[in-house]
Amino acid sequence: MNLILHVWRQKNASEKGRMERYEANDVNPDMSFLEMMDVVNENLITQGSEPIAFEHDCREGICGSCGFMINGIAHGPQRGTTVCQLHMRHFKDGDELYLEPWRARAFPVIKDLVVDRGAFDRIISAGGYITAHTGSAPDANALPVPKTDADRAMDAAACIGCGACVAACPNASAALFTGAKISHLGLLPQGQPERSRRALAMVAQYNRELFGSCTNIGECEAVCPKEIRIEVISRMNRDYLKAAWKDRSALRDDQAETEPKAGGRR
Template sequence: MRIILHIWRQRNAGEKGRMVRYELPNVSEHMSFLEMLDVLNEELTMKGEEPVAFDHDCREGICGMCGAMVNGIAHGPLPGTTLCQLHMRHFKDGDELYLEPWRARAFPVVKDLVVDRSAFDRIIAAGGFISVATGSAPDGNAIPVQKESAENSMDAAACIGCGACVAMCPNASASLFLGAKIAHLGLLPQGQPERESRAVAMVAQANRELFGSCTNIGECEAVCPKDIKLEVIARMNRDFIRAKCGVG
């Protein structure tokens, strides 16, 4: 099938970018979205034009490295799917697709579709962990964990840190990412001692990174490739309020 692409091209962080139109006449429906971009890049290379830079690594939807806005939706139109797992059979002949990088002040564009998401790492470094030094752990079965808590924790822990939530949020808020980590650790008995300080530290770091705030719109939840639920944000709010007010 024939696909028309409009891709954001920007040489580097300093330069202005623009949308550039490309046409791919022979796209197989079995290709993944990124394989289609590979084909485009091969063609561009052969023509002597610089290929499109885009982040990707595992290509099986788990590393969280890939991602772009496809027609204004983070990771494209298929729910619960990263861009690398989106296959061209979900598009039709003649489709025009607009590809843009994640947009947020906290995610500056590096080149073309590549952005800098190191703000996420700094948020985790601020408190997204359980402080246990190697070797000091008790037996794995010393602390039973309710099956339901473990399952809910796992739901939140599935976050791959791709940044789609930020990209899609009209406020460029990182709340779903924050909430996912806060819920993952806060739902487990091991995470209790640092539960409140963790929420406060992570939220404070997110504010320093200049992410927006949550206004409960729910676009993040709709595009999250791992179906992280809005509830985790309520949990973050609860832990934060409890820490700040000593109630809740």
């Protein structure tokens, strides 16, 4: 099949980008979307042009590296699928496809379809972990976890941090990502001691990165390749509001505070 691609080309972060038209001919329906892009790029290289930059790594749908907009939908039309696992059989001969990078102030474009998702890393490093050393895996039943909690934590933990939620959100909000990370740990017993602090720190970072605010529309869960549900946003809201209310006097004294209260950690 033959396709027409309109691709966002941008040399670097400071240059202004534009859409450019390419033809992808003799596309094999068994190719993944990224394999089709590889072929387009090989042709571009043979012609002496700059290949289209896109991020990718495992190509198994689990690393979270790949992703861009296809006709205005993050990761393309197939639900619960990353771009690398999206196959060309879902497209028709003659289709015109618009490929654009994730758009958000917090995700500046590095080149073409590649964006800097460092904001997600900073949200994680603000509190998306358990401070105590947990050692190797404990005995299966040493720490009982209700089955439903384990399942919901696992569902949230499936987040691969691809950024599709931010890209799809009309507000460019990172609520689904932050909510997934907060819920994943907040549902498990190991996550309880730091539950409040985690919500405060991660949400603060999410706000500092200038993502938009959630309006509960649900575009994020529709494009999430791991099908994480907006229930996690609600959990984040609950954890944050509880923690912020309990901690509001501490928040007021923030400016004067020189040493963090929960100090002594590495």
